[in-house]
Amino acid sequence: MTEQVLEHQLKKYFAYDSFRPGQKEIIRNVLKGENVLGILPTGSGKSICYQLPARILPGITVVVSPLISLMMDQVKQLRATGFKEVVALNSFMDPAERKRVMNHLDAYKLIYISPELLQKAKILDSFKKQIISLLTVDEAHCISQWGHEFRPDYLKLDRVKRQLGNPPVLALSATATPEVQQDIVQHLAMNGCVRHVYPMDRENLSFLVQEAADDQAKQAMISEIAAEFHVPILIYFSSRNDAQEVASALADKLPDRRIAFYHGGMEQLDRISVQQQFMNSQLDLICCTSAFGMGIDKSDIRLVIHYHLPPQLESFIQEIGRAGRDGRRSVSLLLFSPKDMMLPKSFIQHELPHPKSIFTVFRQLKELFLAGGDLPHKEEETAQLFQLNEIQWRFLRQQLEKHGMIKGNRIFYNEAGWDDHCQAIKRQRDEREWLKESKLREMLEWIQEKGCLRRNLYKNFQASYRSVEKQCCSNCGFSFADWDPQPTARQEEASGSWEIKLKELLLS
Amino acid sequence: MLLEAVILTCNSHIKQDRTIAATYHVLTGKRSIQTLQDAHLYALESFFGTAKSLDKQVFDKKVDQLARENLLRQTAPSVYQVSSQGEEWLKHHSQQLPMAYFNGLACHEAGNLFAKRLLLLVQTLTNSQNNHFSFIPVVDHQDAENWVRQFYQANRFQENKLLPQLYKELYHLLKRFSDREAGMFVDRLTGYKNYGMSRFQLAEKYSLPEADVPLYLLAITHQMLTLLEEENTKYRVLTYIRSDLQQSPMLTNSAAITQRLLHQGNTISQIAAKRRLKENTIYDHVVEIALYDANFPTEHFMDRNTHLEIIHAINQKKTQKLKQLKEAVHDEISYFQIRLVLARTNRIKK
Numbered sequence A: 001m002t003e004q005v006l007e008h009q010l011k012k013y014f015a016y017d018s019f020r021p022g023q024k025e026i027i028r029n030v031l032k033g034e035n036v037l038g039i040l041p042t043g044s045g046k047s048i049c050y051q052l053p054a055r056i057l058p059g060i061t062v063v064v065s066p067l068i069s070l071m072m073d074q075v076k077q078l079r080a081t082g083f084k085e086v087v088a089l090n091s092f093m094d095p096a097e098r099k100r101v102m103n104h105l106d107a108y109k110l111i112y113i114s115p116e117l118l119q120k121a122k123i124l125d126s127f128k129k130q131i132i133s134l135l136t137v138d139e140a141h142c143i144s145q146w147g148h149e150f151r152p153d154y155l156k157l158d159r160v161k162r163q164l165g166n167p168p169v170l171a172l173s174a175t176a177t178p179e180v181q182q183d184i185v186q187h188l189a190m191n192g193c194v195r196h197v198y199p200m201d202r203e204n205l206s207f208l209v210q211e212a213a214d215d216q217a218k219q220a221m222i223s224e225i226a227a228e229f230h231v232p233i234l235i236y237f238s239s240r241n242d243a244q245e246v247a248s249a250l251a252d253k254l255p256d257r258r259i260a261f262y263h264g265g266m267e268q269l270d271r272i273s274v275q276q277q278f279m280n281s282q283l284d285l286i287c288c289t290s291a292f293g294m295g296i297d298k299s300d301i302r303l304v305i306h307y308h309l310p311p312q313l314e315s316f317i318q319e320i321g322r323a324g325r326d327g328r329r330s331v332s333l334l335l336f337s338p339k340d341m342m343l344p345k346s347f348i349q350h351e352l353p354h355p356k357s358i359f360t361v362f363r364q365l366k367e368l369f370l371a372g373g374d375l376p377h378k379e380e381e382t383a384q385l386f387q388l389n390e391i392q393w394r395f396l397r398q399q400l401e402k403h404g405m406i407k408g409n410r411i412f413y414n415e416a417g418w419d420d421h422c423q424a425i426k427r428q429r430d431e432r433e434w435l436k437e438s439k440l441r442e443m444l445e446w447i448q449e450k451g452c453l454r455r456n457l458y459k460n461f462q463a464s465y466r467s468v469e470k471q472c473c474s475n476c477g478f479s480f481a482d483w484d485p486q487p488t489a490r491q492e493e494a495s496g497s498w499e500i501k502l503k504e505l506l507l508s
Numbered sequence B: 001m002l003l004e005a006v007i008l009t010c011n012s013h014i015k016q017d018r019t020i021a022a023t024y025h026v027l028t029g030k031r032s033i034q035t036l037q038d039a040h041l042y043a044l045e046s047f048f049g050t051a052k053s054l055d056k057q058v059f060d061k062k063v064d065q066l067a068r069e070n071l072l073r074q075t076a077p078s079v080y081q082v083s084s085q086g087e088e089w090l091k092h093h094s095q096q097l098p099m100a101y102f103n104g105l106a107c108h109e110a111g112n113l114f115a116k117r118l119l120l121l122v123q124t125l126t127n128s129q130n131n132h133f134s135f136i137p138v139v140d141h142q143d144a145e146n147w148v149r150q151f152y153q154a155n156r157f158q159e160n161k162l163l164p165q166l167y168k169e170l171y172h173l174l175k176r177f178s179d180r181e182a183g184m185f186v187d188r189l190t191g192y193k194n195y196g197m198s199r200f201q202l203a204e205k206y207s208l209p210e211a212d213v214p215l216y217l218l219a220i221t222h223q224m225l226t227l228l229e230e231e232n233t234k235y236r237v238l239t240y241i242r243s244d245l246q247q248s249p250m251l252t253n254s255a256a257i258t259q260r261l262l263h264q265g266n267t268i269s270q271i272a273a274k275r276r277l278k279e280n281t282i283y284d285h286v287v288e289i290a291l292y293d294a295n296f297p298t299e300h301f302m303d304r305n306t307h308l309e310i311i312h313a314i315n316q317k318k319t320q321k322l323k324q325l326k327e328a329v330h331d332e333i334s335y336f337q338i339r340l341v342l343a344r345t346n347r348i349k350k
């Protein structure tokens, strides 16, 4: 396919005039049926790399993604542009609806599916009967134990690939260190893989790291900054409650700024309206959790603030990547207080079962087996039985399955291997903990860095970076005093009566 | 403040007959015989299901807070009574709250769907008016989407008349509300390149606690449906939106099947056998049917004397408590018969 034809298709299907860096190169290889690894920074339009081929290729494009809300958003956006042969399959779907889709798989060109669902024998069988032109693995770093978001379900994708008759694979990620990239290619057996790795450093971003005594000091700093710079601002929090509370506090302090919060626990209508208001420049500032931003394509976000310390550099890089996509000078500000240093550590404890509870679970499993019992059918009940939270239980379940100790909800006891399994799982747990702590240590080292923040942020991910003369980072002398972004145009205040507003809304 | 008022009102109707959980079940619209019966027994039909997504913990906290403020008084474990201070508070505040708008049991499903259809219709029409067809729908609901699509297809050719008509109707309808209420409703609407406000934003703008916002929006919707029913000829489009929505209280599915079998002349034990259910379950269904059916033949289940004896006990004991009533009548009279009479008297009172 010639370049002109590709560009024509892009215009026709997505109304873009030209490709962003990397897209065309990846698509060309994908259309030739090659295995492709694409490492593209956040905001570079990764999804076009499989959405455009999905419209062109003869069979079905399957996209494996762990992010359910992102899938739904993309399906909605694609449907809105007139691409109707697209659907998202996940475990939260109404069973009748899912069955209907499963019986008509060939009616779709692009199918998003969660990794755990694609492994179900019944579902895999239905896919085996179809022509799969492309298997896309999104967020491919989840396959690697070294990745910041390791997902055990991803490890089984190699088997899925074989069962689907080895279709070409497109593996995509925004943040993958060289060792993670190697894991991806090896694990998915991507023979003759073509690699497109694009640097993730952003010349138009300036970095600020600032210490604050406590939460009050943080809020005072934020409201001062937001009062001075009237630009689109995103503030990331690690908890829903804090996002909500700070949004309220800021709204009180800054009555002329339009402020809202966003997190995964809000009802659907509110989530869509807040997201779209921000896209639509009806909002100035959003306090959010990491649930916000994926699949959002707002080009003029000027300032991304981290109110809490992210647990690792990967998610930090992804989140600041949402600033300044239009290429204009934008700022990342990370705030930390002495007590924050402990916060991510407690998250790590929250995600992994305590060594002692591993022993307890082993004892309970044995007792249950000898009494002829099974595990409860519901995951949350099993977690409760073992007094673990669901994240901890998910980790342990995957380990127990790996050692053949449970299958579904049945227990398989074998006296000879029992203690060895227990030790092995405990080692796995310690390794995960060590990995997470070392990720956290990287983050902590970075905020205490005396040298250039830019150089040290990207050094683990790529060999070089583009240095910036002016407005580089707080360690190179940059401060808010040097920043002069163009303020948001004053919107007409829609403060009129409801009568006027109704008339404008419906009749203009 | 609206949430507090609703909780206090429910509790003041229930008095100390039930634990506070009964109030919670009525508010969240639990579809059980007990809750439906409570709703009727204590004339709380209008509050049934008005806070469907109310979290149990949030509710418990609210109750604790009301008790701390001496508006509720705890009289036994999990049993509360509205204090005289609480009654005062209710009298004082109810005036400016839209308490009378609620029509929970009758609008249970209809209110929710009506609001969703209307929101999506306004967004669809205003966008298509501007030749903008790739918008993200604010409402993610299959039925609402299907309905709007069908409506849009059927009326495409008079599209330019539809919006002015809808505007006129909404304007006149909203004029029947306070400016504050109308403002809240309009701020929630999404149009062309103009997305409606979230609960939090409405709470900020109207200085309300966030938990009150969904209650306000629901109250407004219920009142709209009431007005539309009274004056349906004035509102062509709006009436059409709700025309196929069932606005009568629904029986639980299972009770509806029992009702059909009863009409076919089956006895209770025949129905139980046919449906492989316990007789007690069928008795529950019969009580539920009696609550709704104005022509329910009570005489099929007891003779005249039994009926009179139960009524006499209710009047004399001035209570609706089953246990006390059972003790006050002859041993042969069953709990079922007492419940049936209670269901009937509560119907007749309305």
Ligand SMILES: [Zn+2]
Pocket: A451, A452, A453, A454, A455, A472, A473, A474, A475, A476
């Ligand atoms: Zn620097």
